[in-house]
Amino acid sequence: MEMSLKRLKKDERVSLRLREAYEKFGYRKYKMSKFEEYSLYLDNKNFLKCQQIITFNSLDGRLLALKPDITLSIAKNTNAKKGQVEKLYYIENIYRLAKHTKEFKEIGQIGLEAMGDIDAYTTLEVVYLALESLEVIDTEFVLDISHMGFVTGLLDSLKVNSDVREKLLECIISKNLHDMKREAQLAKIDEKTVKCMEQIVMLNGDFLSGLKTAREIALNEAMESAVCELETFYQSINNTPYKDKLRLDFSILNDTSYYNGIIFQGYVKKIPTAVLSGGRYDLLMNRFNKEMGAIGFAVNLDELGRYYQDEKEMGVDILLLYDENVCASELFDAVRKLNDEGYRVFTEKTVSDTVKFKKILKFQNGKVSEVENV
């Protein structure tokens, strides 16, 4: 029996539709084991957004970990060859520390990775699929795009110590102009550069005008080449229906020792945090001694169920009341008949307060009839 997609929960629905979208472009499903060697995560601690990991010993004494991340394993396992791209997607659970409860949490993730010779086409394809993923969740969405090279290019040119760099970076990430000016003054950074940092923070999201500003304030080669890459990217995505959903925002940043190039974060109207994040991570591949590029993203499915709860879809359509003298097979036939008409039916002897229902009917003398005065 085919189940109506509408009956599924939001996260189940989204994950089915995303699988379809990714497979259309030839992405293959990747299944990984629940545990990995702990050393994989230890060696790449900064890549993980959460540093706490659940570990345990295998029977032969090796230290294993419940996976806190998927990309690391996929990057390590890929055998893409020169001149080719391996395209994979996954639907997996990961285990991370939840910030507010300070407890480990199982989080459902769906994501995709393209590894190998990443060119303008592959970048366009992956960003397009990120946009399509967001649209599947909610028609009101935006995708913030940034380029690692632009902000790091600026910070590298400052020649300040790592403490100051860290603080300035924090200010850019939290769009905090007031503290940034204070820090810049303390570190004796020249006025032109401070102005440039201010403009980076003040960019208002509109992609085209943002690109224009970015071109004007590019202080060095690294920043200029980042702008060039963004311009090429924008030209390629300009023909898709999603171009108005893109925002340019240099305040999104990932770890600089793994990510390079274009990075992005997606938001939908009802969820208060980024629901999608990803980007180009050639540097991670290089760490595994793989001379290739990589780009990908992950969608956090966990929040969907909570923020897109559809009250009407909870419970059943019909509560069917019957009495003790009922003939079981007759009642069963009546339920099946209602099922065939498309109704979800719950049978009970008295009106239940544990089940939500839209309509109440009774089964008596072999017939289904309306109930008066419930």
Next chain:
Amino acid sequence: MFNIALPKGRLADKTCKLLKQIGINTDEVTSDSRQLVIKDEKTGIQYFLVKPSDVAIYVEYGVADIGVVGKDILLESNPDVYELLDLQLGKCKVVVAGREDFYEDKERPLRVATKFVNIAKDYYASINREIEIIKLNGSIELAPILNMSDVIVDLVETGTTLKENKLKVLTEIIPISARLIANKAKYKFKEAEINELVAKLSEVV
């Protein structure tokens, strides 16, 4: 239009005054109401009056689009929000204070009583000093008086409480004031309105 989380108490009154200066009616908020949610029908702005240390939580969870919160709380809880403006209200400092006759014994870890555990840890880590934290929730000044701790890390506005208890400021760690914060996702969808508010407020602070 917006949901704004305000910290109950003096800071809420001061923020309302600022909002009034830029033409936003906040009369109902300033009146001594016990209501926790106050809606201004004309502007569509909804105000939540919450415990000061909870403002950032309401904003991070997105039920409030923006909020007003002390920098001390931001430093302590490190929420993932945009910090858009220094409102220059509720100015004070986080300081290290000790007894007037305090003399530091550098041979053993320093015992620090505070409610700002993270700020204290970060500060002493930055000067490579080993410490033992004693987490307290109020009347921090009592700890060094009773010799439970060597020093305290606490907020100081005028210094009167310290003086009355024969304590003195040893080091100033960081100046504090109220900040306007915004939820990152809500900001993307209400960017124009939030930026307009920030621009107007920045003219009067």
